[in-house]
Amino acid sequence: MSFLVKxxxxxxxxxxxxxxxxxxxxxxxxxxxxxxxxxENATPEQAAQLxxxxxxxxxLIIQYTQWLLGALTGDLGTSLYSTQTVxxxxxxxxxxxxxxxxxxxxxxxxxxFAIGVAAAIKRxxxxxxxxxIATLGDALPAFIVALFLVTLFxxxxxxxxxxxxxxxxxxxxxxxxxxTLPVLALTVVAVAGVAQQVRSSMIAVLRQDFVRTxxxxxxSETRVVLGHVLRNASTxxxxxxxxxxxxxxxxxxxxxxxxxxxxxxxxxVQASGRSDVHVxxxxxxxxxxxxxxxxxxxxxxxxxxxPKVRLS
Amino acid sequence: MSLITTSxxxxxxxxxxxxxxxxxxxxxxxxxxxxxxxxxGAVAVPFLGLPDPGVADLREALQASSTEHLLGTDSSGRxxxxxxxxxxxxxxxxxxxxxxVAVLIGLPTGLVAGYYGGWFDSVANWFTNLNMALPGIVVxxxxxxxxxxxxxxxxxxxxxxxxxxxxxIVRAAVQGVRGELYVDAAxxxxxxxARIIGRHVVTVVRAPVIIQSxxxxxxxxxxxxxxxxxxxxxxxxxxxxxxxxxxxxxxxVNPSLVLWPSLGIGLTTMALILLGNAMRDAxxxxxxxxxxxxxxxxxxxxxxxxxxxxxxxxxxxVSYGIGDAKNTVxxxxxxxxxxGEVLGLVGESGSGKSQTAFSVLxxxxxxxxxxxxxxxxEGMELxxxxxxxxxxxxxxxxxxxxxEPLNNLDPxxxxxxxxxxxxxxxxxxxxxxxxxxALDLLARVGIPDPEATxxxxxxxxxxxxxxxxxxAGAVAGKPKxxxxxxxxxxxxxxxxxxVLDLLRDLRTESGMGVLLVTHNFGVVADIxxxxxxxxxxxxxxxxxxxxxxxxxxxxxxxTLLDSMLDDSGDVRVYTGPTExxxx
Numbered sequence: 001m002s003f004l005v006k007x008x009x010x011x012x013x014x015x016x017x018x019x020x021x022x023x024x025x026x027x028x029x030x031x032x033x034x035x036x037x038x039x040e041n042a043t044p045e046q047a048a049q050l051x052x053x054x055x056x057x058x059x060l061i062i063q064y065t066q067w068l069l070g071a072l073t074g075d076l077g078t079s080l081y082s083t084q085t086v087x088x089x090x091x092x093x094x095x096x097x098x099x100x101x102x103x104x105x106x107x108x109x110x111x112x113f114a115i116g117v118a119a120a121i122k123r124x125x126x127x128x129x130x131x132x133i134a135t136l137g138d139a140l141p142a143f144i145v146a147l148f149l150v151t152l153f154x155x156x157x158x159x160x161x162x163x164x165x166x167x168x169x170x171x172x173x174x175x176x177x178x179x180t181l182p183v184l185a186l187t188v189v190a191v192a193g194v195a196q197q198v199r200s201s202m203i204a205v206l207r208q209d210f211v212r213t214x215x216x217x218x219x220s221e222t223r224v225v226l227g228h229v230l231r232n233a234s235t236x237x238x239x240x241x242x243x244x245x246x247x248x249x250x251x252x253x254x255x256x257x258x259x260x261x262x263x264x265x266x267x268x269v270q271a272s273g274r275s276d277v278h279v280x281x282x283x284x285x286x287x288x289x290x291x292x293x294x295x296x297x298x299x300x301x302x303x304x305x306x307p308k309v310r311l312s
Numbered sequence: 313m314s315l316i317t318t319s320x321x322x323x324x325x326x327x328x329x330x331x332x333x334x335x336x337x338x339x340x341x342x343x344x345x346x347x348x349x350x351x352x353g354a355v356a357v358p359f360l361g362l363p364d365p366g367v368a369d370l371r372e373a374l375q376a377s378s379t380e381h382l383l384g385t386d387s388s389g390r391x392x393x394x395x396x397x398x399x400x401x402x403x404x405x406x407x408x409x410x411x412x413v414a415v416l417i418g419l420p421t422g423l424v425a426g427y428y429g430g431w432f433d434s435v436a437n438w439f440t441n442l443n444m445a446l447p448g449i450v451v452x453x454x455x456x457x458x459x460x461x462x463x464x465x466x467x468x469x470x471x472x473x474x475x476x477x478x479x480x481i482v483r484a485a486v487q488g489v490r491g492e493l494y495v496d497a498a499x500x501x502x503x504x505x506a507r508i509i510g511r512h513v514v515t516v517v518r519a520p521v522i523i524q525s526x527x528x529x530x531x532x533x534x535x536x537x538x539x540x541x542x543x544x545x546x547x548x549x550x551x552x553x554x555x556x557x558x559x560x561x562x563x564x565v566n567p568s569l570v571l572w573p574s575l576g577i578g579l580t581t582m583a584l585i586l587l588g589n590a591m592r593d594a595x596x597x598x599x600x601x602x603x604x605x606x607x608x609x610x611x612x613x614x615x616x617x618x619x620x621x622x623x624x625x626x627x628x629x630v631s632y633g634i635g636d637a638k639n640t641v642x643x644x645x646x647x648x649x650x651x652g653e654v655l656g657l658v659g660e661s662g663s664g665k666s667q668t669a670f671s672v673l674x675x676x677x678x679x680x681x682x683x684x685x686x687x688x689x690e691g692m693e694l695x696x697x698x699x700x701x702x703x704x705x706x707x708x709x710x711x712x713x714x715x716e717p718l719n720n721l722d723p724x725x726x727x728x729x730x731x732x733x734x735x736x737x738x739x740x741x742x743x744x745x746x747x748x749x750a751l752d753l754l755a756r757v758g759i760p761d762p763e764a765t766x767x768x769x770x771x772x773x774x775x776x777x778x779x780x781x782x783x784a785g786a787v788a789g790k791p792k793x794x795x796x797x798x799x800x801x802x803x804x805x806x807x808x809x810x811v812l813d814l815l816r817d818l819r820t821e822s823g824m825g826v827l828l829v830t831h832n833f834g835v836v837a838d839i840x841x842x843x844x845x846x847x848x849x850x851x852x853x854x855x856x857x858x859x860x861x862x863x864x865x866x867x868x869x870x871t872l873l874d875s876m877l878d879d880s881g882d883v884r885v886y887t888g889p890t891e892x893x894x895x
Contacts, residue, residue, distance in 0.1 A: 017442045026458055139585035141534035143541060144578050147560065151567050209719040212675050217785060218707030218738035231724050243444065250447030254538045258560070269542050272453035280457045284450055291445045307769045308723055
């Protein structure tokens with residue numbers, strides 16, 4: 001229980017810290033938002049007026065407090081370019097990104113664990129082949145993989161749509177088709193890191209003394225490996241999966257753009273391009289919330305698997 | 313074990329330096345060549361006489377490869393090759409900028425945090441965690457919103473975001489050497505902290521930082537290209553990402569426009585990662601997986617005469633690796649254990665006694681194998697027994713008590729589960745029967761509250777308790793032979809005596825034979841009937857305990873005994889019958 005409280009505490013502090021830093025970064029000290037919005041030919045008066053409208057002429061601490069109080073009640077401000085509230089925009093975009101990230105995380109988790117365990121046990125050529133493929137996946141940015149997939153499956157073979165998004169509620173089959181290539185591109189990259197981690201921690205656990213003792217008791221190799229070694233190695237694997245989620249979210253920003261998926265990423269790109277501060281701040285916060293929630297889930301899983309973490 | 317570990321390492325290294333190992337790695341060399349070519353192209357492009365990368369000529373749009381335009385032209389009629397090479401300049405420069413910022417921040421803070429620790433460490437850690445909660449590109453999008461499309465500002469900020477990974481590596485490396493003797497020596501000899509960090513510590517972090525830099529440069533190139541691809545950086549500057557952006561819009565018309573910048577990005581990021589891995593492997597000297605391979609046991613013709621009915625080992629030879637890398641660590645070991653007998657296998661660490669014990673169990677570490685000899689258990693030849701049958705012998709026929717009690721329990725499961733699992737799985741007991749038997753066993757080995765220990769996790773009990781649990785687990789299957797590998801070494805002196813008493817009683821009750829591995833003649837005097845002395849992988853002397861303690865015939869045995877008696881007390885702790893003769 002105290003473990004859960006501690007984790008929640010650190011999650012909240014992370015959320016605070018991130019919002020403060022992003023807020024500071026977005027404060028006019030780093031550039032003149034008004035001119036970015038109004039264009040370079042705007043008069044200083046127009047700029048000053050916009051700054052007042054946006055509350056940018058107030059001290060930062062007040063600006064931040066106002067934003068935070070609003071954020072806590074679900075009011076993240078309004079877009080500079082439309083009447084849509086930031087919360088409404090986020091609510092519309094969030095499901096696409098979350099679906100993408102959850103699918104990729106699950107898929108790369110399952111595949112990464114399977115590949116990592118196989119490589120650790122079989123070693124030899126299988127291990128070397130997996131190592132090499134994992135290195136490629138690790139090295140290539142997701143968008144390069146995505147461009148390759150688009151060229152192959154959408155343009156050459158015409159199996160999947162190159163771009164466009166269909167809502168799940170409209171047509172589940174079309175939704176699945178529109179999500180396949182994006183999910184695949186992100187998984188290829190994420191699975192590599194998970195598999196590597198699982199492999200090396202499996203090998204490390206296999207070398208531990210207690211494995212020999214378990215074998216000396218006459219337990220079958222399957223029970224020793226899957227029941228004991230994997231359980232002890234899974235903590236590291238899950239931690240690396242949590243780290244991968246941050247990478248998946250980052251990769252999804254570009255991937256959403258390539259496949260024209262209306263997610264958080266394309267919202268952030270659009271807002272960033274036209275300095276729509278409130279939207280930018282809102283999307284960044286949404287990203288941090290996703291990461292924090294995922295980390296919390298992973299921590300819970302780790303605590304469930306590892307009594308030392310839970311009890312200390 | 314130390315002898316074995318060093319000889320195994322020696323077999324792997326064979327006097328090659330890190331550089332030559334790197335040069336022998338084909339992927340590493342190929343990556344280095346690719347990177348050098350890309351850097352050369354980027355540096356030399358102004359002198360190659362290529363068309364201006366920015367000059368558009370719509371009449372020449374989307375041309376195929378020609379002598380004038382080697383890689384053709386893009387949709388504005390600009391030369392693709394020229395843009396590719398000028399783009400390399402921008403992308404490499406961006407990566408270098410990010411890397412410089414990351415190292416400038418991460419290196420000094422990591423040095424300070426690693427060397428001094430304390431609050432600085434915790435603050436820096438918090439920032440690291442915070443940083444890891446934010447996808448880098450999302451932060452850069454925010455930066456772009458205020459700072460405009462300058463790629464240099466973006467990459468400088470990205471350098472800040474990368475700095476924690478430099479920090480972590482530097483800190484870990486420094487923490488690793490902080491306690492080392494030569495750093496202490498430098499401190500004692502009056503060198504200031506700054507000098508110590510500068511002279512002794514920086515050398516340690518150099519290699520890891522260079523390796524990590526390759527990785528970070530790869531990430532930086534990917535992220536910069538991503539930003540450019542999103543159309544968020546200055547489109548007038550030729551770069552790989554903006555070429556991708558341009559090409560992607562015409563991917564149905566001319567896919568090759570996407571191909572070239574993709575190749576540039578993919579090859580560079582991949583070469584950086586592969587080179588980093590190759591450098592790491594060369595420095596850490598990760599052996600190839602070849603050392604895991606084992607060979608076939610050479611059989612011997614041993615006379616049946618004089619072989620014990622329980623365990624009989626003849627001419628055992630244990631090796632690691634095969635072919636050129638083969639390293640033999642146990643030679644011609646012959647020994648016998650009779651039912652109800654305790655044989656002590658004595659020798660200093662690295663003498664091969666544990667390897668002998670593991671051979672009998674059939675549980676040699678990776679790469680180890682029995683290269684020659686005969687192992688017979690109850691008349692059965694173990695070296696030719698299929699693995700499945702060998703496994704069935706473990707627990708019920710041959711059991712094992714390890715040296716370090718706390719490392720030998722699975723930290724993730726309760727004691728009860730670990731005791732009952734083999735009873736249920738290997739011996740087919742019901743859950744209830746297994747639990748009753750486990751509780752009986754825990755009571756038998758002298759655990760005061762069996763129920764509580766049954767429910768406890770390994771980290772909740774003491775070393776002495778854990779060793780009793782392990783003994784309970786070992787005798788649970790009513791084995792005929794117990795192999796105890798230094799069962800008392802990790803325990804307190806008082807607990808040692810109790811554990812030996814327990815082993816002795818269990819032996820008397822069940823009539824099992826015991827092969828007791830130890831370096832301690834006190835233990836031998838206390839519990840053993842006979843003793844075999846090992847040195848450098850060979851048995852040098854075998855005999856009754858009394859004979860060997862009273863008049864050792866081999867010089868090595870005498871040295872061992874003398875050294876025992878020199879360092880006081882140990883022998884007298886035990887209350888065995890032969891103690892008088894020993895001292």
